[in-house]
Amino acid sequence: MTPIIEVKGLSKKYKIGEAQPYLTLRDTLAGLFTHPFQKIKEGLQKDEFWALKDINFTVEPGEVVGIIGRNGAGKSTLLKILSRITPPTSGEVILRGRVGSLLEVGTGFQQELTGRENIFLNGAILGMSQSEIKKKFNEIVDFAEIEKFINTPVKHYSSGMYMRLAFSIAAHLDPDILIVDEVLAVGDIEFQEKCIGKMDQIAKKEGKTVLFVSHNLDAIRKLCHRCIFVNQGELVFDGQVSEALDKYHNLHESIDLESEGGISKLGRRGSGTIKFTSISILNSQGKKSNFFNLNDKIRFKIKYSILNTVQGLNLIIYFYSTKAEKVVLSEIRQEINPDKIKKGSKGEFIIDVSLTNILPGEYNLQFWLGDRAALKQNHPIHYDYIDKLYRPIMIHDPENTDLGSGIILFPAKIIKNNKDK
Incomplete structure (x- = not known):
């Protein structure tokens, strides 16, 4: 053929x-x-x-x-x-x-x-x-x-x-x-x-x-x-x-966020009182990656530096579907000991997230450091906010199961099925 x-x-x-x-033409000739x-x-x-x-x-x-x-x-x-x-x-x-x-x-x-x-x-x-x-x-x-x-x-x-x-x-x-x-x-x-x-x-x-x-x-x-x-x-x-x-x-798998200029060159918002200093995204083998299978586990290693003493510190990680709306993936509320968030101190979050109920696709990642307790007074405090990393992470289904469209997968079990006689 x-x-x-x-x-x-x-x-x-x-x-x-x-x-x-x-x-x-005169300028050019001159x-x-x-x-x-x-x-x-x-x-x-x-x-x-x-x-x-x-x-x-x-x-x-x-x-x-x-x-x-x-x-x-x-x-x-x-x-x-x-x-x-x-x-x-x-x-x-x-x-x-x-x-x-x-x-x-x-x-x-x-x-x-x-x-x-x-x-x-x-x-x-x-x-x-x-x-x-x-x-x-x-x-x-x-x-x-x-x-x-x-x-x-x-x-x-x-x-x-x-x-x-x-x-x-x-x-x-x-x-x-x-x-x-x-x-x-x-x-x-x-x-x-x-x-x-x-x-x-x-x-x-x-x-x-x-x-x-x-x-x-x-x-x-x-x-x-x-x-x-x-x-x-x-x-x-x-x-x-x-x-x-x-x-x-x-x-x-071989791509390292830091090798592309680090988070210091990403778009940032916030007061800067606390700043992200390093973000690593690891697969289940402990390798840096942005490619995952459905049901895999993602490990985030997130380091930060405290420039001024604060009262509260929370981390939020968002998955933002490139085809749809924002999804709150993981949130830590009041998990940090106040004695450890004083000026000059440093810290690290290590978070494991299971990709069990999220559908395959591309997701941009957003990271937020702030004080969620202030939300009660309608005045949330934003320390550092990274709107988007260099590239999305990709989640795919190796079994190629037809899961339909959407973002979240809610497992369901049939309890009873009455058939017509």
Whole structure:
């Protein structure tokens, strides 16, 4: 079978440098005469950054391929080249079919045109006739759930409306290859599940090819037949999904929060009376990690320093779902001996948290130090608050159990089941 996508020796180089201010032609010419070697010097001083390095792979018709990697690994650059938005520095891409891509919210939309007009515009760009687009029009609008706003200019759309319409257009206008980046995070949980179901339908029932970039590893596991792991611009692995996720897991196990600049460079709020000095996140083997299985235990080692004597000290850790709302994970109330929270003293929390009742997914972590007792007077005292660590932690289900959507899993037991006679 002839591959529908062939990528050969693909590389992409960017030059890192600040944009030059606007100059008139006269300014430019004058500068060349007064400083003839300045431009040459500036060009030599620019740093070069290889976003992709010698990428090679093929994709067969009907395959659903996941692409994973840390932020900055080169995933989005790869998809932009495949979508013909960005040219490669070297190498070749062969696409045998019509491509529908959803890379950034609003890409390909004309702001002044209505939703209706943008549907026809995008269809025309894909080479479809007016009659072909009309046959698909109602499906696109119904799926996007924006019927009331279809005649409104898209510049008035929310980011969620943008995403729903953009995905619906890309998925329904008969692409042979559907390319989807991690823009589904803009939508609500129900619509994300709807999109994943549509991609599955496109592949299984219509035989289309799907390339899907996501940090949601459970979505990758459920949807994809194969997975490509990209790290620092290089293709690290291409093969079975489970093996790709294991390699991704091993990479994250080696990541140390302190090696990325430490918590001192994170966004912080609070009075600073007490400060976090170190946060370590460990798995059940005692290794630093941000990748966990369902039912695993997370150990937090949290060190702090007291700059001024205080009356009370509490720690709160939040899991904040990247798809939903904040969940209070663990809270310590009045656990600190007042004699140990005097100026100049230091302390450490060691907390074990079981991941028994939380559903798989990505969760940002937030840490709060303060005095909860002051809440009774409606004046909580905030000492130190870290809004978000460098990356979310990831919880996945190795059994791939269909647990549905949501955040919290409440175990239930059937006591009685009366059947009709």
